[in-house]
Amino acid sequence: CTHYIFIIVIAVNSTLLSINAGDYIFYTDWAWTSFVVFSISQTLMLVVGAVYYLTFTGVPGTATYYALIMTVYTWVAKGAWFSLGYPYDFIVTPVWLPSAMLLDLVYWATKKNKHSLILFGGVLVGMSLPLFNMVNLMLVADPLETAFKYPRPTLPPYMTPIEPQVGKFYNSPVALGAGAGAVLSVTMAALGCKLTTW
Numbered sequence: 001c002t003h004y005i006f007i008i009v010i011a012v013n014s015t016l017l018s019i020n021a022g023d024y025i026f027y028t029d030w031a032w033t034s035f036v037v038f039s040i041s042q043t044l045m046l047v048v049g050a051v052y053y054l055t056f057t058g059v060p061g062t063a064t065y066y067a068l069i070m071t072v073y074t075w076v077a078k079g080a081w082f083s084l085g086y087p088y089d090f091i092v093t094p095v096w097l098p099s100a101m102l103l104d105l106v107y108w109a110t111k112k113n114k115h116s117l118i119l120f121g122g123v124l125v126g127m128s129l130p131l132f133n134m135v136n137l138m139l140v141a142d143p144l145e146t147a148f149k150y151p152r153p154t155l156p157p158y159m160t161p162i163e164p165q166v167g168k169f170y171n172s173p174v175a176l177g178a179g180a181g182a183v184l185s186v187t188m189a190a191l192g193c194k195l196t197t198w
Helices: 003-021 028-057 062-086 095-109 114-138 143-147 173-195
Strands: none
Touching: 003 062, 028 062, 028 095, 028 114, 028 173, 062 095, 114 173
């Protein structure tokens, strides 16, 4: 029972992280910087929960189920944006499902080898999630055009919009997010496996 409660808690926390960390479309002035930071945070949250769930049940497919839980929770929570009058396609959640499918595939293909899951699964999720998310963002309405049509909610001082910094520090947010995510996801995948044994 404790294990199942823990799974639910992680899924809920993943959802809260997605909302509280911000939306990298909504804060358009920090678009690329936000994309990198949020991609890494989403990758790590997905990996630790999905690997834990996967190794706990031992059934390939449960990582995808876990990502589905995260997605549904987030969609429900983000329904609050409608009260501000934002259009449907402006409310975008990170694309967790394809990366979770890769995690399941690694676990299945390596015959439930935990070390392969940690190394290969962690790297694949870390590298794929920023890529899938960028494709996701390219398919929605232009964020700059949409953002200035609607009022912004009150932002804390540290989130006060600044001049756009696109390309000033790095040219490819997907590459930066994927590189950092691939390294850090291996550690978080190992943590997910370790949590199964407590």
